[in-house]
Amino acid sequence: MNPAARLFDDPDFVKKLAYLDLVAKQLLAGTRRGERRSARPGSGTLFRDHRSYSRGDDLRYVDWNVYGRLDSLFVKQFEVEESADVLLLLDRSLSMDHGTPGKLAFARRLAAALGYVGLAHLDRVEVLPLPGEEEGRSFTGRAQARDLFHHLLRVEPRGETDLLGAVRRIAARRRRHGVAVLLSDLLDPRGYRRAVDYLLHRRYEVFLVQVYAPEEAAPPHRGPLRLADAETGRRLAVHLTEETAAAYRRVFREFCAGVSRYARSKGIGHARFSTDTPFGPAALSVLSRGGVVR
Amino acid sequence: MTFARPEFLWLLLLGVPVAVLHLVRRRRKRLRVPALLLWERVLARAPRRFGARRLASLLSLLLLLLAVAAGSLAAADPRTGRPAPRPRPLLLCLCGSARMGGERFRRALALAREEIRRKAPVDPVTVLLVSEHPRILAARETDPGRVEAALAAARPSLARADWPVIREAAAAVRREGGRVAAVGVDPEVPSGVAVLPVPGENAGITGFGVHVGREKVSLRVTIAGAGPGTFLRILLGGREVRRRPARPEVRVEIPRGEGGLLRAVLDPGAGPAFDDRVEAWIPPSPRLRIGVVAEGGPDPFLRAALSALAPLVDPEDSVLVPPARLREAGRRLDVLVVAGAVPDPLPPGDYVLLTPPPVSLGFTPLPEVGTGSVWRREEDHPVLRGVDAAEVGIAGARPARLPEGARALLSVPEGAVAAVGEKEGRRYVWIGLRPENSTLPLTAAWPLLLRNAFRWFAGMRASVLPPAVPLGEAVTPSTLLPPGVRAVACEGPGGEGPRVVAVRNGRFSYRPAVLAEGEVRARLGAREYRTRINALLPGETNARPRGGAPSLGPDRSHLTDTERRLAPWFAAAAALLLLAEQLLRRRLRP
Numbered sequence: 001m002n003p004a005a006r007l008f009d010d011p012d013f014v015k016k017l018a019y020l021d022l023v024a025k026q027l028l029a030g031t032r033r034g035e036r037r038s039a040r041p042g043s044g045t046l047f048r049d050h051r052s053y054s055r056g057d058d059l060r061y062v063d064w065n066v067y068g069r070l071d072s073l074f075v076k077q078f079e080v081e082e083s084a085d086v087l088l089l090l091d092r093s094l095s096m097d098h099g100t101p102g103k104l105a106f107a108r109r110l111a112a113a114l115g116y117v118g119l120a121h122l123d124r125v126e127v128l129p130l131p132g133e134e135e136g137r138s139f140t141g142r143a144q145a146r147d148l149f150h151h152l153l154r155v156e157p158r159g160e161t162d163l164l165g166a167v168r169r170i171a172a173r174r175r176r177h178g179v180a181v182l183l184s185d186l187l188d189p190r191g192y193r194r195a196v197d198y199l200l201h202r203r204y205e206v207f208l209v210q211v212y213a214p215e216e217a218a219p220p221h222r223g224p225l226r227l228a229d230a231e232t233g234r235r236l237a238v239h240l241t242e243e244t245a246a247a248y249r250r251v252f253r254e255f256c257a258g259v260s261r262y263a264r265s266k267g268i269g270h271a272r273f274s275t276d277t278p279f280g281p282a283a284l285s286v287l288s289r290g291g292v293v294r
Numbered sequence: 295m296t297f298a299r300p301e302f303l304w305l306l307l308l309g310v311p312v313a314v315l316h317l318v319r320r321r322r323k324r325l326r327v328p329a330l331l332l333w334e335r336v337l338a339r340a341p342r343r344f345g346a347r348r349l350a351s352l353l354s355l356l357l358l359l360l361a362v363a364a365g366s367l368a369a370a371d372p373r374t375g376r377p378a379p380r381p382r383p384l385l386l387c388l389c390g391s392a393r394m395g396g397e398r399f400r401r402a403l404a405l406a407r408e409e410i411r412r413k414a415p416v417d418p419v420t421v422l423l424v425s426e427h428p429r430i431l432a433a434r435e436t437d438p439g440r441v442e443a444a445l446a447a448a449r450p451s452l453a454r455a456d457w458p459v460i461r462e463a464a465a466a467v468r469r470e471g472g473r474v475a476a477v478g479v480d481p482e483v484p485s486g487v488a489v490l491p492v493p494g495e496n497a498g499i500t501g502f503g504v505h506v507g508r509e510k511v512s513l514r515v516t517i518a519g520a521g522p523g524t525f526l527r528i529l530l531g532g533r534e535v536r537r538r539p540a541r542p543e544v545r546v547e548i549p550r551g552e553g554g555l556l557r558a559v560l561d562p563g564a565g566p567a568f569d570d571r572v573e574a575w576i577p578p579s580p581r582l583r584i585g586v587v588a589e590g591g592p593d594p595f596l597r598a599a600l601s602a603l604a605p606l607v608d609p610e611d612s613v614l615v616p617p618a619r620l621r622e623a624g625r626r627l628d629v630l631v632v633a634g635a636v637p638d639p640l641p642p643g644d645y646v647l648l649t650p651p652p653v654s655l656g657f658t659p660l661p662e663v664g665t666g667s668v669w670r671r672e673e674d675h676p677v678l679r680g681v682d683a684a685e686v687g688i689a690g691a692r693p694a695r696l697p698e699g700a701r702a703l704l705s706v707p708e709g710a711v712a713a714v715g716e717k718e719g720r721r722y723v724w725i726g727l728r729p730e731n732s733t734l735p736l737t738a739a740w741p742l743l744l745r746n747a748f749r750w751f752a753g754m755r756a757s758v759l760p761p762a763v764p765l766g767e768a769v770t771p772s773t774l775l776p777p778g779v780r781a782v783a784c785e786g787p788g789g790e791g792p793r794v795v796a797v798r799n800g801r802f803s804y805r806p807a808v809l810a811e812g813e814v815r816a817r818l819g820a821r822e823y824r825t826r827i828n829a830l831l832p833g834e835t836n837a838r839p840r841g842g843a844p845s846l847g848p849d850r851s852h853l854t855d856t857e858r859r860l861a862p863w864f865a866a867a868a869a870l871l872l873l874a875e876q877l878l879r880r881r882l883r884p
Contacts (some may be wrong), residue, residue, distance in 0.1 A: 224347075226323065251332050
């Protein structure tokens, strides 16, 4: 079966994704030619600046008009449009295996959409499941979109959330920074902020995509409950009354508001999805409002 | 506490599934959550009240179990106290014979009361007064008040007891497991019936028998322990007869007269005091109201005969009737004596005709005969009872040929000289012999002939009212009134005037306005009937009981019904417990 059809209800939705682009506020340096402005000058077509001629410079780039007026050799520099590295950090911890529909499934679809956007703009898209980032695989070019989708569909939930540890390991392996899209429920006991801070410190263009299930926002159960942590198996006895449920909803709202405040304070794009959000233009609209795509 | 339906106690086992269900329902549901991060924050803010909740849950379970227990117990119908014993009928046959006069009947009543006191409250009591005509005083009665009222009204009779009639009732009671006792001194109790003997030697009047004759009352009084100065005083209607009891049995005769309350009182004189005092109500003798129709009044022979018949003839209501008022007087009087000539027309009524052959009644006069004697007589006829007609000499008489419906009583060869008959509502006794022309006055047959004639009429005209009516009861006719009678004018004692009482289906019911003893007159057309309201019925005495008595069996009076049903209380408790549990659960509801 066509993986796009498995991921998206509307196969034509993929075509619409081609019109979108990941918002990168900083110039990124890539390894391949692409459509994104590079931080370093190169042999592009867009004039960028002049510099004094140095021995060994290619004479094709000497600006002879300037030499005629100033009698000095200047070399024209051009902007290079390179591909960016788009890291799709897909949280696949057991906490993501929750909700109806599941958070991981929703995050998978988001990752597919964002990955396709990257591929459409000749970016190098790398899908890094967290944990298990070593299973990550990079994709380049729109032709590999199908592979990207296949790869995403194979990502299964496992392990505990350790965002900081994962991003440290990822960043350690990479020399170049790029766009890092963290798709997670952000329910990391050690905190998601340190992980994001680390990525920012490593000059990654970070986007936070928070996914939550509706029952996480408003727990439907009542009565005496024994809560079991999906990742650690730790248990907690709760008598869920209306009062307790209201307190939980309040805490959840505060948690989400904290994420939003943090993203604003760091100037990073942030979008929040409930898994019951119809996936399609509405979801893209959320990404667009969150400054993730344009 | 006992249970009427102990099999329902198995319902207590319902507590097990109820407890299990409760625990299952109250068990914490396991819920997998992505992370406990947020929940821990919630619990850090809200105080945990698991202890109170667990306690409330346990209390809820306890209430449920208690409700199940209470409901199960209610279904098992718990009872406290002692249930009522199985009713054991008691048949007390009070000897009401004449032997029970005086102290004996009182003691018998005391025995009966004691036996009734010893019965269980649920035991039904039947009290029979066994006399010549046994009466049921109380039928399967459990109310002590009614039994006591029945006993209080009991009186011994003046005759012997008819014990065989209780056999069937005694057998029926015994079949029910009941007890039968005869209370008295009469030895003729049927076999199988226990006897509660009246204890002790009864000094005083130990026997009392009364025979109420037409004109006299004969008493047979047995006296025990009489001293030399003892007198037996018999009082009736203002008359008093005294006898010194030389022998244990004293026979006394006293004129019946107007009847009334007869008292036999033993006057101890200087001897020990007797408490015997036998009373009996004697109905008045049926004295007739006679009207005499004679020009110039009755002749000396008739006057003398009527005087001799004073016990039979009511002198106050007997009058001389002018022929012109014969019809009016006939309605009020019982018998009309016509002397001289027969009035024409002769209204309906009862007549003693001392006249020549009454042509208006169909008689055919025959030529007068001279001296002679009666050669044919109807000796069996009541009118000739005691009259030796064979000795009657005739110095002159007017015989007659009798019409149809007449019967000759005395005849001479030429024809009848005395006859009885009836024609068109006129009943008559015709005596064609004139006393002055016969030997009737000499042989004393003349007043007997008149007396028999009066009695014959009286016997033919039975009263429609009973001889006496108990005080407080309504006066009702003893026989059905003839058809066509619509109303009866009744007049009772206590000064109440005549009152018209409607007759329905041949009966009427008259209750005097005043509760008093006295005469009641019921006027039915031309006839007037009388009865009397008495506290005592004829033949009853007014002896009162006292003293103790032996028992018939074990005392069952303590076997009262103290049983109390607790099922409603348990059911209410179960409902309340369920309600409390629901309220608690609502409070526990998340």
